[in-house]
Amino acid sequence: xxxxxxxxxxxxxxxxxxxxxxxxxxxxxxxxxxxxxxxxxxxxxxxxxxxxxxxxxxxxxxxxxxxxxxxxxxxxxxxxxxxxxxxxxxxxxxxxxxxxxxxxxxxxxxxxxxxxxxxxxxxxxxxxxxxxxxxxxx
Amino acid sequence: xxxxxxxxxxxxxxxxxxxxxxxxxxxxxxxxxxxxxxxxxxxxxxxxxxxxxxxxxxxxxxxxxxxxxxxxxxxxxxxxxxxxxxxxxxxxxxxxxxxxxxxxxxxxxxxxxxxxxxxxxxxxxxxxxxxxxxxxxx
DNA sequence: GGAAACCTGTTGGTGTGCGAACAATCCTGC
DNA sequence: GCAGGATTGTTCGCACACCAACAGGTTTCC
Numbered sequence: 001x002x003x004x005x006x007x008x009x010x011x012x013x014x015x016x017x018x019x020x021x022x023x024x025x026x027x028x029x030x031x032x033x034x035x036x037x038x039x040x041x042x043x044x045x046x047x048x049x050x051x052x053x054x055x056x057x058x059x060x061x062x063x064x065x066x067x068x069x070x071x072x073x074x075x076x077x078x079x080x081x082x083x084x085x086x087x088x089x090x091x092x093x094x095x096x097x098x099x100x101x102x103x104x105x106x107x108x109x110x111x112x113x114x115x116x117x118x119x120x121x122x123x124x125x126x127x128x129x130x131x132x133x134x135x136x137x138x
Numbered sequence: 139x140x141x142x143x144x145x146x147x148x149x150x151x152x153x154x155x156x157x158x159x160x161x162x163x164x165x166x167x168x169x170x171x172x173x174x175x176x177x178x179x180x181x182x183x184x185x186x187x188x189x190x191x192x193x194x195x196x197x198x199x200x201x202x203x204x205x206x207x208x209x210x211x212x213x214x215x216x217x218x219x220x221x222x223x224x225x226x227x228x229x230x231x232x233x234x235x236x237x238x239x240x241x242x243x244x245x246x247x248x249x250x251x252x253x254x255x256x257x258x259x260x261x262x263x264x265x266x267x268x269x270x271x272x273x274x275x276x
Numbered sequence: 277g278g279a280a281a282c283c284t285g286t287t288g289g290t291g292t293g294c295g296a297a298c299a300a301t302c303c304t305g306c
Numbered sequence: 307g308c309a310g311g312a313t314t315g316t317t318c319g320c321a322c323a324c325c326a327a328c329a330g331g332t333t334t335c336c
Contacts (some may be wrong), residue, residue: 004247010269012256012269013162017174017199023154024294026228039151052285053285054284057186062322073321086248089330090330091284115150115151118150135148136259166324215326227301227314
């Protein structure tokens with residue numbers, strides 16, 4: 001019967017949750033208009049242009065049920081607009097509105113600053129190391 | 139007008155969300171009885187003994203509203219029990235049940251294996267580096 | 277050409293997370 | 307000894323996040 005101790009504070013899942021908490025708080029403080037997930041959707045739409053809702057979800061790492069809620073809330077704010085795809089009647093095309101594009105552009109620098117603030121306790125080299133290691137765990 | 143590009147895939151928040159997703163999926167597969175947050179509560183109760191509900195929340199990085207829901211669901215499963223504190227009538231003391239203690243002990247090794255699986259793409263040295271860097275961002 | 281397989285979006289249910297507001301209780305300072 | 311302030315737990319509302327089940331539409335492949 002093994003009794004390896006379970007050090008909660010050293011578990012990767014617990015650390016991820018706590019760092020995420022801190023990051024979300026910094027983001028919400030800096031950019032109150034939208035959430036991190038909503039901003040990710042704006043970024044991808046700006047980068048890739050109009051996308052079907054499910055495809056947009058895959059591009060932003062959200063399942064079909066989640067992306068629907070996010071798109072609905074963005075549409076309610078007038079930041080994206082949806083339209084049926086004439087070529088495939090199952091699809092719903094999601095596009096940035098002028099307002100959504102404007103908000104995204106206006107907040108890019110702030111959003112990059114949020115990432116910097118989150119990583120503030122680390123040196124430049126350490127930030128790069130962390131980013132690289134995390135990218136290998138996706 | 140600056141136009142620094144916004145590389146979503148390199149933003150710390152997006153990376154944290156994706157790595158967390160992968161970790162939660164591995165955990166749910168390996169330990170279907172409870173969630174990661176519920177397991178964290180079991181771990182802290184096992185480590186510290188009975189605690190007031192709010193204090194337990196602080197020890198597991200959850201606010202008062204969140205810890206209440208988690209404790210309620212654990213109580214519904216019979217893994218923890220709550221009792222009023224005779225010395226302070228505001229307080230609700232939360233304690234592991236025998237069943238909760240047994241489940242926690244029985245799943246410790248599996249839970250440590252979940253952390254290993256999450257970190258599987260990294261070498262031992264890289265895992266330590268990542269854990270140390272994340273710990274400095276809490 | 278038509279059945280099977282697949283894909284798209286929707287809905288309902290469960291479980292975090294957090295802010296804000298509230299009532300009850302406890303503590304502090306005068 | 308008591309008024310003001312702090313703490314504890316609760317509730318409500320909002321926003322992810324995922325599973326499972328479903329209905330329609332499209333593709334594949336015989």
